[in-house]
Amino acid sequence: MPGDNEREGSIIKDLVKRTRSCRRFQEEPVSEGVLRSLIDLARLSASAANLQPLKYIISCKRHTNDIIFPQLMWAGYLEEWEGPLEEERPSAYIIVLGDRQISESFGCDHGIASQNILLGATSMGLGCCIIGSVNREGLAESMKIPDRFEILHVIALGKPGEKVVIEEMNQDGDIRYWRDGSGIHHVPKRALDDIMVRCGNI
């Protein structure tokens, strides 16, 4: 049904555009049920050799959120910003783990799975940020995560408290995002023609 395809295609394109890294949130809870439904999307992802070595810890209560937050580093390019204020912090987290009893390497499985989570969250009106810059030792210790799990990254979630817009990248190729005077976060992206490679045979 081409009509259906067209509708789906424009919805997915719109979702992808709106799925931006969000780092400031509103104080509104995210339920365990919502987090489980997002992990159910991750569960259905492709996985190298179908091994499915990813596991997930969820947190949506004050007690565990407060343990996780200090182990995360926020927005390296915003030098004068120390991270979200207490009232801007994420309402929930998904810690994405690799289970070493299943595989020693996780390829890009956690990228595939996390993008399902992010798109699903955007469709629910939530904002997310995949945070790779994590104090892994501190998080494992404070959250009592068993040694068998490798911490791959942490996804922060909540009701968005900031606006994020995509910009065309300048000629100078500067990839650093910035925040303007009214608090809008701008993210430069490379142009399509700059990421297409024509090699000898094409």
Add this chain to the structure above:
Amino acid sequence: MPGDNEREGSIIKDLVKRTRSCRRFQEEPVSEGVLRSLIDLARLSASAANLQPLKYIISCKRHTNDIIFPQLMWAGYLEEWEGPLEEERPSAYIIVLGDRQISESFGCDHGIASQNILLGATSMGLGCCIIGSVNREGLAESMKIPDRFEILHVIALGKPGEKVVIEEMNQDGDIRYWRDGSGIHHVPKRALDDIMVRCGNI
């Protein structure tokens, strides 16, 4: 608008379910324009530190498709199947590269970006397979891919020529997919409760 969210949520869930690895295709061309629109979805993905080190080579002509195909390994668990017959082969490929002039490591950026491509392709009625088992040296040489690029994986695309269904995993935990007598491909997935970890603090 909750109504809109609900509709989007059910569309994304349905798309994720239908986005299965497809390894047999119909003989129908995929245009360069379609491939470019899919890479445009990849372009808008989150990227670690916004570095955007991913680059892409597309192929949708017989000449280059024939160069790429023999460098790919197909469906390790189907021991008696040597890969798609000539008339079942993909109509197009996207070679996902990491540009070492931008970064030495690519994290899971290629997973995030490729899932956007796969979901977009599904919405267009196409089937895809991310193939990580690639003769990288052979592919780089035969496609004359400059040394500066690391081959991360190859996405095969085309009009689906097989049916793929998700199954609940058996108690024995066997993750191998199988093909039944009528050619349907079955993929066991772990149950949601089996991928949720409860650690000491939750």
